[in-house]
Amino acid sequence: MRFERVSVRYPNAEASAVEDVSLELSAGAFTVILGPSGCGKSTLLRTVNRMVVPAAGRVYVDGTDNAQININTLRRSTGYVIQAVGLFAHMSVADNIAIVPGLLQWDSKRIEQRVDELLDLVRLPATYRNRLPRELSGGEQQRVGVARAIAARPRVLLMDEPFGAVDAIVRKSLQEESKRIAQLLKTTILFVTHDVDEALGLADRIVVMAAGKVVQYGTPLELLTNPTTPFVEDLLDTHDVVRRLGLLRAQDVMQPPRPETEGAIDAQATLRDSLNQFLQGAGTLAVERDGRRIGTLDFGDVQAAIRR
16 A cells, blocks of 8 residues: 555544655555544545545555545455444344455355355354344454455455454454454555554554654554654653563573573563563573473563663
């Protein structure tokens, strides 16, 4: 996706909702737009599928100006997940998931197979096929919403604060599932949130917005270690060392294996996870991958990572 000097102004508004945004997003990346309410992040996202039409500028999808793409073709090839889910109440889970493949005239056998694949992908039992949305929890409805959005294998997936209406435990689970699905499918994802920890945990790259403008764009670690404005520094609370530790993995700073350890940690666990064990008294942790010891981590390694 590429935004080229995009501006959006709503009727009777005193200022532009989006002002002169130019931005290029890498294919297959999980990009998060982060900022306070009213900063223009959802408006910018909706220009991609032309739910909002820019007053100026162009939006390119796969190198093509989206204003030149048939609106139905554009929207059927772009997944869209919102906070309110938007499942059709009178339709079963399977029928909700099958909407876009049906519009694209897939044959019934292919649709059935795709529904089964997606229920497995979002970790819902096959027995949910015939349930109605009202028979599902909020978290389960969001999983169906994600499945519906990716049913026709879109190259682009737009997610507009999709987990804001669920409780913290379910939200964490949905975040982990979204990251896993993104890694499996290699889909280009644009995700809107005002939650800093959600952005840092999910994003390959973050777009920080304020008052309709892009303030900074970079990896989570770049933003935390090198904020370019006081606004970014305050928004991300860049002086919070523990927040930085959530972006580094045990395997990134581990030392060679040693025989004596007082605990274990997965290689993909964050240094923030390791800090919990150190504060509870562990001196040295074995770093493991698939049950096999591959390294050692101690508190000195964590301190060195913070200094670097």
